Amino acid sequence: MNTPRKFRIKSPCSTANIGPGFDVLGISLSLYLTMDVEILKEGKVFEMTYSGEGAKDVPLTPEHNLITKTALYVLSANGISQLPQPLRIHVDNPIPLGRGLGSSGAAVVGGVLLGNALGQLNLSRDRLLDYCLMIERHPDNVAAALMGGFVASYLRELDPSAMKGVPASESLLDIALSQQVPQPPIGIGHYVNLGWAKEIKCIAIVPQFEVATAKARAVLPTSYERKDVVFNFQRLAVLTTALSQSPPDPELIYNAMQDKIHQPYRKTLIPGLPEVLSNITYQKYDGLLGICLSGAGPTILALATKNFDKIAEAAIALFKQHGDFECIYKVLDVVTDGSTCVDL
Ligand SMILES: Nc1ncnc2c1ncn2[C@@H]1O[C@H](COP(=O)(O)OP(=O)(O)O)[C@@H](O)[C@H]1O
Ligand SMILES: N[C@@H](CCOP(=O)(O)O)C(=O)O
Numbered sequence: 001m002n003t004p005r006k007f008r009i010k011s012p013c014s015t016a017n018i019g020p021g022f023d024v025l026g027i028s029l030s031l032y033l034t035m036d037v038e039i040l041k042e043g044k045v046f047e048m049t050y051s052g053e054g055a056k057d058v059p060l061t062p063e064h065n066l067i068t069k070t071a072l073y074v075l076s077a078n079g080i081s082q083l084p085q086p087l088r089i090h091v092d093n094p095i096p097l098g099r100g101l102g103s104s105g106a107a108v109v110g111g112v113l114l115g116n117a118l119g120q121l122n123l124s125r126d127r128l129l130d131y132c133l134m135i136e137r138h139p140d141n142v143a144a145a146l147m148g149g150f151v152a153s154y155l156r157e158l159d160p161s162a163m164k165g166v167p168a169s170e171s172l173l174d175i176a177l178s179q180q181v182p183q184p185p186i187g188i189g190h191y192v193n194l195g196w197a198k199e200i201k202c203i204a205i206v207p208q209f210e211v212a213t214a215k216a217r218a219v220l221p222t223s224y225e226r227k228d229v230v231f232n233f234q235r236l237a238v239l240t241t242a243l244s245q246s247p248p249d250p251e252l253i254y255n256a257m258q259d260k261i262h263q264p265y266r267k268t269l270i271p272g273l274p275e276v277l278s279n280i281t282y283q284k285y286d287g288l289l290g291i292c293l294s295g296a297g298p299t300i301l302a303l304a305t306k307n308f309d310k311i312a313e314a315a316i317a318l319f320k321q322h323g324d325f326e327c328i329y330k331v332l333d334v335v336t337d338g339s340t341c342v343d344l
Pocket of ligand 2: 014016017022023024099100101102103104105138140141148216217262294295296297
């Protein structure tokens, strides 16, 4: 019989890319997916409830919900074929789905922490990242959500034998979880925490429609011209240090947040994107440091030190001229604690 236990998992939302750092940069932000978990002595075998964003659509069966599927994968890789029973999980999720704020990253990290806690596996934080990277194959969101703060990451190139069982795309969870799956190779991803000037806040301007990340990746070319790649490299290298400097330099940051690798191709999915990015400038808005697409969009990320409402309202007014959809905005802080699992 299980020993009754109660714990809470929290995983932050994240914004990825920050302009030129496509699939490299991520920042964890002050909006958390929270999961209250109880292993009971008696009761229903499995009960999952859910409040917040996606409450109408998110499936709540263990084999279909992204969080529990991920936990089942972690357990299966460690020789445990099912969730402990009876189990009760309540998810509260304020992170809008399919908006470019890393809702799937938070769910995957939360699911890996859930599997680790349910199986009492005591995996290290670096090992937890390996599991996350078997599911979400771009490291920017999950590295930031798991580790916290402003994070740069890369995936290690593995030799073909080590790649056995590593999914080419984000499809691992489609496999039958009833079979035991192999453990991920060790050290798939590497990351560093970058400095962040504490006066910089993140404004998320969120159009109220979804763009699935998979769809926004499918519109990208498979190869690029050298000049576009060099354009991004130059800015990426400067940006990582520029965002740590106090006081921040608006001209340096604004120009370092330009991108030629993903944003130009994603404009077809987001009406008004080029207009918002080109009209909200540091010369026009005091306090603005830079503006870009958040993750795969449609959310816009503006970095600023003041005039948050004015900047957000200007972006929303521009969106209004180009499409028939509502927008909301949130002023968020960079959070450094990452994802946590605490006994209650
Ligand atoms: N809390 C959650 N519980 C279950 N599934 C989720 C949760 N959050 C996100 N998802 C899944 O991830 C999808 C969104 O992922 P994605 O397209 O990568 O967008 P983003 O990560 O930018 O929000 C949702 O449609 C849903 O299938
Ligand atoms: N680097 C990825 C980031 C996707 O972030 P999401 O929050 O939209 O899932 C990309 O740009 O595709």
